[in-house]
Amino acid sequence: MARYTGPACRLCRRDGLKLFLKGTRCDTSKCAFERRDTPPGQQQTRRGKVTDYGVHLREKQKVKHYYGVLEKQFRRYFAKAERAKGNTGDVLMSLLERRLDNVVHRLGFGTSRAQARQMINHGHITVNGRRVTIASYEVRAGDVVRVMNKARSLDYIRGAQSESDRSVPDYLAVTESVIPEGIIGRLPGPEDVSVPVQTQLIVELCSR
CATH class of the missing domain: 3.10.290.10 (RNA-binding S4 domain)
Structure with a gap:
């Protein structure tokens, strides 16, 4: 899988959170997330209720997009966090922050x-x-x-x-x-992470 090269604001809209992927532009009126904070795609009314798996997946995708890592990289970080002492979710975020x-x-x-x-x-x-x-x-x-x-x-x-x-x-x-x-x-510790994330959801998803 190659690195995502599409519109950065599309990722923010998909995750429902401003991820500041475009630097200072995200603080201006040009920010697409501020103008359209709905998920990308035209068929907004046809979207059904998000499943439990979908909630867990979005949390993982949000962290991947925020730090700019691919799935294989993320899995390596998670495996390393599992082997380390302490809370797996906190160790995972510390590794990404480093x-x-x-x-x-x-x-x-x-x-x-x-x-x-x-x-x-x-x-x-x-x-x-x-x-x-x-x-x-x-x-x-x-x-x-x-x-x-x-x-x-x-x-x-x-x-x-x-x-x-x-x-x-x-x-x-x-x-x-x-x-x-x-x-x-x-x-860095969990208090130093600047993106709101529920690490327990990520741990539950990746431990399946």
Whole structure:
């Protein structure tokens, strides 16, 4: 299965929640979800009652769309969360929150996770002084995420920073320096997840 390349706002309407997939555009009047918050498709009146399976599935799909992961990737994260100690749902969300593309976005270096993923793929980001080009790279407590000390990289990031005005979560810290960088102070917990999600529904669905 290839990555979804269709209209991003269609996913928000399908999940019934603004997922901020298009960065700052989602905060403007151009946001399609604000204009049409109904599910996509013309036959709205023919939609029947959502089944119990449908409720569980939508919760999983919402998380997949929010973090930009595919089904196979999501299954790997869930399998890893099942093997770990603690609540499976909380561990799952922590693993997703630790993705490098998510961290770059939440530090304000990218207006959206898609933009952050592109920055990483193009080599604009380093972790602990080493360039990382894998968006799914799993950060650890104490890691330093920094922008490459190159004019093109710095211009790219500063442009994103000037557009983004969202607050940085508590588990991250942005240092005041000429070259933008952030530090992972601790591993993220369930309280750090910015999308409302019922993890128990996902656990029940994936455990079948």
